[in-house]
Amino acid sequence: MSADWLGQIPAFLVACALLTLPGLPSALLLRLRGVTALGGAIVLSLASVGAATLLAPVLGLRWSLLPVLIAAAAITVVAAALWFVRRSAVQPLGGGAGRSVWLGVGVGALGWILILIVGMSGAGHPSQLFDGLFHLNAVEFVMENGDASPFHMTMVMPGVASTFYPTLWHALVSLVVPFSSGIVPATNVMTIAAIAVVWPVALATLTNVLFARYRAAAAWAPLVAFGFSVFPLGFLNWGVLYPNLIGTLQIPLLLAFVVLACRPGLTWGQRTGLVLTAIAAMGATALGHPSALLGAIALLVPFAVWGAWRVAKAGSTRTRVLVVIAVAVATVALVAVWRLANVTTHEWLPGSTLGAALGEVAFLSPVGRATGLLVGPLAFVGIWTVAKSRRWWILGSYGVAIILFLVSTSLSILGLRSALVGIWYDDTTRVAALLGVLGVPLAALGAAVVWSWIRTQWKQRRSVRAVAVVVLGVLLAATHLSALVNDLRYMRNVSFRFDAHSQGLSADEAELFAEASSLLGPDALVLGDPLTGAALLYAYTGHDVVFPHVTGRYDADALLLARSLNTASTEVCSSIDRLGVTHVLDFGDRQLYENHYVTYNGLHDLAGSPILTEVASVGDSAALYQVTGCP
Template sequence: MNAWLAQTPALVTALALLVIPGLPVGLLLRGVSAVVRLGMSIGVSLGIVAASSLVAPVLGMRWGLLPVGIVSAVVWAVAATLRLLGRRSATVPAGRTGGAVWLAIAAAFAGWVVILVVGIGSPNDPSQLYDGLFHLNAVEFVAATGDASPLHMTMVLPGHSTSFYPTLWHALTSLVLPVAGGVVPATNVVTIAVIALVWPVAMATVTRVVFPSWPAAAIWAPLVGFAFSVFPLGFLNWGVLYPNLIGTALIPILIAAVLLAFAPAIPWPGRTLRLLVALAVAAGTGLGHPSALLGALVLLLPFVLGRAWEAARRGGSATRVVVGLSVAVGSVAFVSLWSKANVTTHEWLPTQTIAQASGEVLFLSPVGRSTGLLLGILVLLGVWRAARERLWWVLVSYLVSAVLYLASAWLPVLPLRSFLVGIWYDDTTRVAALLAIWGLPLAALGMSLVVDRLHALWRAGRRVTAIVLIGVIALLAATHLLALRNDLRYMRDVSYRFDGASQGLSPDEAALFERLEAGLPEDALVIGDPLTGAGLLFAYTGHDVVFPHVTGRYGADAALLARTLVEGDAAVCDAIENLGVTHALDFGDTVLFQNHYTTYDGLHDLDEASILTEVDRVGDATLYEVTGCD
């Protein structure tokens, strides 16, 4: 616990970065409640960080707080100007945010912090999953190069000058890095900040905007999220999916921002400001991960089409023609974008029957998670209330997320399935997270109905009935603890396990890194099987490695060494000289993922290589120097 307490300044830094850059914009919005202002502030903050990462290299600036401050100042100036232009406009009434919402957000924040601290173990415990290798090294890459641009993430493409990869997560984490003291603790602190703050606030924000007649629903929205297993904890146990995590957490805020931008009776300065806020949140969502932005767009389609239908129905012939052409052109553009963004791999295939997948949607317990019994009931109540309120587009949007999940989990027609869910790599876990975007607000609406009913029973003197119902609800809620327990157990036993039985990096290997940080020459280039955790030398020390990730385009010489370094023949020495390799790491045969992309067999049993000499060792983790290629 002392290690976590020592990271309090880093957590405060992360929280400040999530709120402060966008806070003046949130405060300048008119006609919205305080919790919505906070949600928009977070969305704009991440949009500013994303924009700053693009602008910094254009201005010739190293990545850091300065470019964030410059972009923030410009955004603040624009927002203040629009607010001044609209100062004489009719005041748009703002909904009130009661103290109960803040208590709920505070409770959710505290709950997620406790869960993550228990699940991760220590701030110094790295993710031991396949994608963790890339993301930890990518944070160091940003810090080392001083460039967080998503157009310049060339870590696994040596020699390339441009390559697109969404870098919002890495840009944000690198800003926390100086305070956290290392890539691993910075990553874990940002994980806590995003899950504990952004996700509960996002749920409260979208619920408050979509269900203004039921303000109590926003109280429950941050709390019912604990019952949904796939997101966010599932993204820490699968992947690990840091970019998808931050992008998906922003989807509810983006939806709320779009709804605010198209609200009726807003003076043009206020509407312009709201549109710019929506664009900023869209930038953060897209540079969090493009699939999150596309997911938000497809969930917004029912709203947009509904608005188009209303405009055509109320307008004249000319309006109908314009609306019809706009819908046609927009549909073609959307389908084209959806197709172009497809990154299907056919690696993950459907595994369930239609009945199984439908049942998981009904209970809101997808991807084979332990089924809790309360959440599904609350969603059905919320669906009933939304239908009574004629919020058809919300229900259609929720249906869209369900259809996407059914396609991913069950649809046997693979070309159609890949067209529908290929932007998520055909990965059912990533698609399943979309069920939370509407499922949890609807469940919160359902919970507010239940609470109202309990209050009515209590006031009517039927207190025994009310107490019995409360007991039943508590028992149903307890059924969700099994999924939470399973997630925590997997985090401790696999995802963040950091001992001699870790599937990736072990304490001995990390201890060797610590010695090598000062022990290796600055110009050293180290080779090792990245699947054993050897590639994390870069994240831990900043020393260059040949393979910072499992996949990439490292060239023919690197591929030859991966297969045959241990043989130590003339071809190996030529490749070593061409690349400039000076050292090699052998971390044994335990790998974090069964390799089926590239073979690294030549980087094992290096004690048999005649061209290598052992120079340092901690336990079984061994560093060799190239000495036999003169």
């Protein structure tokens, strides 16, 4: 491990603490045990952070750890009240398989830490993808304004008082920054912590809840997850999708606590606590990204239908009528919300045939990734096991994920496709992640069944057969390495590459940021083409930029300068004066996202401009100019 990663250990510990400690007392007071307790702690911790982003402005507090502690304390008080009224009558929930589950979670966490460190290469390497500009700058926006409210994320809409954008990710990273060396390393540390802590625990918790009879399945879930390549690594190589990442990581926990809350035989105190935990999970997931919450709700539809059917079947005529009305109202509400949340752009079109998409589902290797040969067959074993127990809603939920993926990747009727998957921008990568939410637990169940068979064969002295299956499993597991290597290669060569050949910000340009920080006054406003990485001056130094992201609601003067600054016309000087632009960055012609519909052609070839004077430069293409020639 390189020295720059070692220097981030305090920040990593803080990130892990943020993800687990605020909600841990409440989870224990709710009598959750084993991996389910840690899953509950994560849910309530993220809910505490999410609630704090909403409460802090109302209470007049700047964004910091204090609002998080206040929210966590309030949740703890509720959990303590529930513990007090039922302290002598309730058995703990969700113990799991003991040490084997913790071993699986630990190996999963360690594996993701190592994988991500190798992929990112350096702690200070920024994401070089399109949305990285927004997310890195949004953290600075939160810190500068002391406000992490999702209703106040107006960074790319100057002059707008309120809007909505999910800010849970940015709130978390901003709390880690003081313990790190900047926004970029804090973002990378939080990425590692979120994936290594939340994903293995979430999968183990859901698997434990769904397949309690097969206690070893929860231990296998974090390990099987390494074979599902589209998530989480795919979200770092596409986008970059930080909010979707923190939202999707929570989906298994949300499902687990909804199922637990509906378990028969609970006392009213137990059920109340679990219902509140499930509601907290919904809120935290929505503040991660609303599409993650809607995806979770879609996966829960078969469970809801199954529950409604059981209630109606066992109830009176009056009960059946009420169930029918409730189902009708819920259906109308879901369709209405699904339509309102649609953000389709038709930017991403179907990219596969139905046959190819079905093959990707069968092997759980979606979105054109190298096909691994173990996880898919294990999922089939899990499906067969569930089918034998007639727990059809689990297969129905997995079927929902499959249908959404097939629609996204292969349906050519674009209107229908967008109506179904438009909440994910018609993006197959985001939809494909839902396959892993239930596909991985099913594969873990399959692994537990196969492992049990192997142990039985060994005990019955059929060692040759047992060893042969183990060797076959190892060989099939090795086929998943290709997809993992491809993801890591893309991370190192594109997504997090940080040198003279980076597709976005280069090391020379970041060095110029450091030099510019001492040259720019507190009232400086800097212009630059965000597609070249110039926008990241804001994240690196805190100095204001005209374009903190490529897209946004910018005024006419800003757009005129984007198109025409290099003409040095009278109109250009008038716009510079109205905006208050003092400096300009020119990082050459290399862009991280070419042919975008927003034009920034006027922010290039500035060396000979009569209205600009170069004040600093690094390398061949990174230059900082001061506006000096406008009257």
